[in-house]
Amino acid sequence: MSVALDVKVDEAIDDSFDPFELQDTVTGDIRDPYPRMAELRRQGAVHVGHIDFTGSDPGVAPVDTGQPPPVSVFGHDEVVIALRDDKTYSSTVYEGIMGAVMGKTILQMDAPHHKLQRALVSPAFRSRVLERWEGGLVRSVVDDLIDGFAHRGHADLVRELTFGFPVRVIARILGLPMEDYPKFQQWTMELISVAANWERGMAASETLGAYLTAIIDQRRCRPADDLISDLVVTEVDGEKLGDEDILAFLRLLLPAGVETTYRATGNLLFGLLQHRDQLDAVRHDRSLFAPAFEESLRWEPPVTLILRRTLKDTELGGVAIPANTDVGLFLGGANRDERRYTNPEVFDVFREAQQHVGFGFGVHMCLGMHLARMESRVAVNALFDRFEDIHLDMSRGDDPHIHGMAFRSPTSLPVTFPVP
Amino acid sequence: MTLQIRINGDKCMGSGNCVFWAPGAFDLNDDGLSVVLEPAQADESQLFQAREGCPTGAISLWRDGVEVDPR
Numbered sequence: 001m002s003v004a005l006d007v008k009v010d011e012a013i014d015d016s017f018d019p020f021e022l023q024d025t026v027t028g029d030i031r032d033p034y035p036r037m038a039e040l041r042r043q044g045a046v047h048v049g050h051i052d053f054t055g056s057d058p059g060v061a062p063v064d065t066g067q068p069p070p071v072s073v074f075g076h077d078e079v080v081i082a083l084r085d086d087k088t089y090s091s092t093v094y095e096g097i098m099g100a101v102m103g104k105t106i107l108q109m110d111a112p113h114h115k116l117q118r119a120l121v122s123p124a125f126r127s128r129v130l131e132r133w134e135g136g137l138v139r140s141v142v143d144d145l146i147d148g149f150a151h152r153g154h155a156d157l158v159r160e161l162t163f164g165f166p167v168r169v170i171a172r173i174l175g176l177p178m179e180d181y182p183k184f185q186q187w188t189m190e191l192i193s194v195a196a197n198w199e200r201g202m203a204a205s206e207t208l209g210a211y212l213t214a215i216i217d218q219r220r221c222r223p224a225d226d227l228i229s230d231l232v233v234t235e236v237d238g239e240k241l242g243d244e245d246i247l248a249f250l251r252l253l254l255p256a257g258v259e260t261t262y263r264a265t266g267n268l269l270f271g272l273l274q275h276r277d278q279l280d281a282v283r284h285d286r287s288l289f290a291p292a293f294e295e296s297l298r299w300e301p302p303v304t305l306i307l308r309r310t311l312k313d314t315e316l317g318g319v320a321i322p323a324n325t326d327v328g329l330f331l332g333g334a335n336r337d338e339r340r341y342t343n344p345e346v347f348d349v350f351r352e353a354q355q356h357v358g359f360g361f362g363v364h365m366c367l368g369m370h371l372a373r374m375e376s377r378v379a380v381n382a383l384f385d386r387f388e389d390i391h392l393d394m395s396r397g398d399d400p401h402i403h404g405m406a407f408r409s410p411t412s413l414p415v416t417f418p419v420p
Numbered sequence: 421m422t423l424q425i426r427i428n429g430d431k432c433m434g435s436g437n438c439v440f441w442a443p444g445a446f447d448l449n450d451d452g453l454s455v456v457l458e459p460a461q462a463d464e465s466q467l468f469q470a471r472e473g474c475p476t477g478a479i480s481l482w483r484d485g486v487e488v489d490p491r
Contacts (some may be wrong), residue, residue, distance in 0.1 A: 084477055115433070127436055285422055290440075353441075355473040365435050365475035371441075 006185070021303035022336075025125035030405045034303070036259060037074050037333040044076025045337075048318035053405060064190075067072075068325040069086035074333030076340045076357070078317040082308060082329055082360035086110060091364060093326060101194050101205050103248030107256075111327045114363060119236045121249055124227050127370040133173060138378045140166045146386055156397065161379065164242055166261040169375060172255060176215065187211075188254045197378065204249060212250050216243060219378025255362075257368050263302035265292075270297050270410045271347040271400055273392035276348045283384045292349040296357030297329050297335075299347045305406050306330035306360055331357045332408075387417040421470055425456045425475040431478035441473045442466040454478065 033053050040047055048067045066385065073079050082089045094108035106117045123129065142165055149155035167185045176184055187204040192203025215228055223229040229247050241249070272279040282288045306329045314321050321327065334357045336344035341354065359366035365370070381388060394400065396414035403411055425445065434452035438445075444461030460467075460477050471479040480487045 084475070119452065122434060126448060126452065127439065128448075220485070327471070352467055355441075355469060361475045363433050365433075367435070370436060391459060 006013050006144060010137065011377050031403050034332065034336060035406055037330060038336065038338070038345075040072070041074035041333055041337065044079045044317065044319070045073060046319040046321075047072045047074070048321075050367060057169055069320070070324045070326045071321055072181065072330060073316065073330045074330050074337075076334040076337035077316060078103055078120060078332065079329045079334035079357055080361055082316060082327060082400060083306070083360060083364070085337045085355070086114075086363050088314050089313060089327060090311050091308065093307045097195070101201060102251040103244060105248045105252040106367075107252060111363070116236065117241070117245065117249075118237060118363075120180075120234050120239070120241050121231065122302055122367060123234065125371055127365050127374070130374055133169070133376055134378060138169055138375055139382060141165050141172070142379050142382045143386075146382060150386060153419045154393065154396065154414070154416045157269055157383075157415055158410055161383075161414070162266045162269070162409075162413070163260045165266075166258045170257045173227050174215075174250065175219070175224050175228050176255075180211075181221060184211075186209075188258055191251065192259050208251065208254075209247055213243065216246055222378045233245075253368075256366075256415060257371070260302045260366075260368075261372045261409070263407060264297060264372060265379055266409040266413060267300040267302060267402060268296035268380065269383075269413055270294055270374060270400075271299060272349075273390070273413065273415065275347060278347070279390075281348065282380070286381060286384075288349060289380060290373070291353055293347045293373060293376055294353065294356065294358075295347065295351060298341070298354075298356035299335070300408055301335060301356075301358035302409060303360075304404075304408055305330055305346050320357035331360065385420060388420075390415050390417045421474060423464055423485075423488065425460060425467065426480045427454050427456065428478045428480070429453060431476045433476050433478075435462045437474050438470040438479060441470040442473060451463060 016142060030053060040051065051072050067159055073082060080213045090110050091108050091114070092110060098105065101110055106114055106121070109117060140207075142161070145161050145164055149160050155161070164185075167188055170180060171181050171184050187208045190197070190200050190204035191208060192201075194205070212228075219226070219229045220232050223285065225294075228246070228250070231241055231249070234241065262364055272282060280290070282292050283297045301354055308329060310321055310323050310325045310327060312323045315321075335341075338344050342351070359369045392400070393414045396416075397412040400410055400412045400414060432453045434448055434454065436448055436454075437471055438454050439447060442460075442462040445457055445467060446460075447457055449455045462470075464472065467481055477491065
């Protein structure tokens with residue numbers, strides 16, 4: 001089944017398009033921001049003023065915007081306090097760039113609109129509802145990708161597995177026709193990379209909008225077994241979602257549902273592959289998957305930074321913060337707070353389970369966390385089921401390492417395995 | 421004396437994280453909000469993890485009518 005559209009979705013895919021290259025230009029190659037975060041946290045959990053992580057700060061005086069100097073938060077308890085206090089720390093700071101690209105999404109809303117809109121979309125993301133996607137959809141997407149390299153005895157799991165599977169899962173959950181998947185993946189990656197290429201990202205946002213609007217219209221007439229059909233009929237307290245709301249939410253799902261899962265799964269695999277004893281333990285006792293994934297989210301959260309803007313004068317960690325201050329909440333800093341975690345720099349799936357902020361916290365906590373947990377579990381289980389042994393092969397690839405600042409994940413995961 | 425679990429319905433956002441940390445003690449109702457299962461099947465450490473893992477701080481734990489280690 002194809003979709004009748006005003007936009008030309010049948011245009012040939014640009015052969016030179018490498019979504020991975022586009023993707024990887026976004027965050028820069030900051031290898032390890034954690035020592036600097038730890039140093040800053042030891043000075044104080046809350047810092048006022050600009051902080052340079054790149055070591056290449058040109059030293060240009062900041063433009064006077066009339067706003068108070070920005071604040072950065074590196075302590076666990078302080079980050080939790082701010083994320084739980086949405087009356088003081090507003091998400092409207094995301095209205096600028098994110099709003100321009102995606103429309104008005106729940107990411108940038110405060111109460112009461114946020115609560116209502118989230119309630120409308122959240123039923124589709126409950127863990128019990130997601131079970132129906134696990135065996136048929138997610139596992140078969142993962143198996144298809146593994147089929148592409150299983151005969152070879154080696155692979156780069158970033159390019160050949162983690163990068164490709166969440167976008168296909170989301171496309172199916174949305175109910176897109178399978179022949180549209182390559183185009184959908186390209187638009188998705190261009191939209192996500194909008195910070196690297198503004199014009200291309202905005203064009204992709206527009207094209208996706210036209211494409212998805214046609215599908216929304218179609219589902220209003222003929223509902224099917226998919227998320228878009230659920231969204232057009234869902235109702236809370238007599239309120240329904242309008243087309244603009246649905247469109248904004250669908251656009252938000254791309255960075256939120258595709259990029260984060262790909263990065264988080266890569267970080268987990270990197271942690272496990274670097275620690276053979278832990279990988280073997282999880283392989284032999286799959287009930288260890290849950291603590292292992294949570295530990296990877298603590299150790300290397302795919303999104304390291306959340307922004308808020310204060311609506312009133314406040315105080316955090318003994319530091320006065322005036323109204324209208326941009327506050328950077330470093331999830332990565334919070335997750336490695338030595339006041340809370342023993343040996344926080346160490347990846348250890350056996351550590352005592354403790355809540356972390358790898359999925360954020362407060363009313364905006366990741367809506368897709370149960371989907372992410374399931375997708376990542378299915379991918380790792382499939383690798384264990386299909387290969388008796390799997391090794392990180394540092395002789396292949398170019399010095400694989402986790403990199404990035406706002407978003408972090410491995411540059412590559414070169415592995416070798418016995419051909420089944 | 422076992423722990424009693426209370427959920428503040430005004431704060432609960434239905435994240436489902438309590439179900440993740442202590443699946444034998446919590447479930448989501450038809451409105452997507454957290455409910456306590458009776459009898460709750462969870463050890464105390466799971467209950468403390470669920471309380472701490474609640475994104476909105478909607479869970480409190482009580483013993484003999486006194487809140488345990490209130491935050």
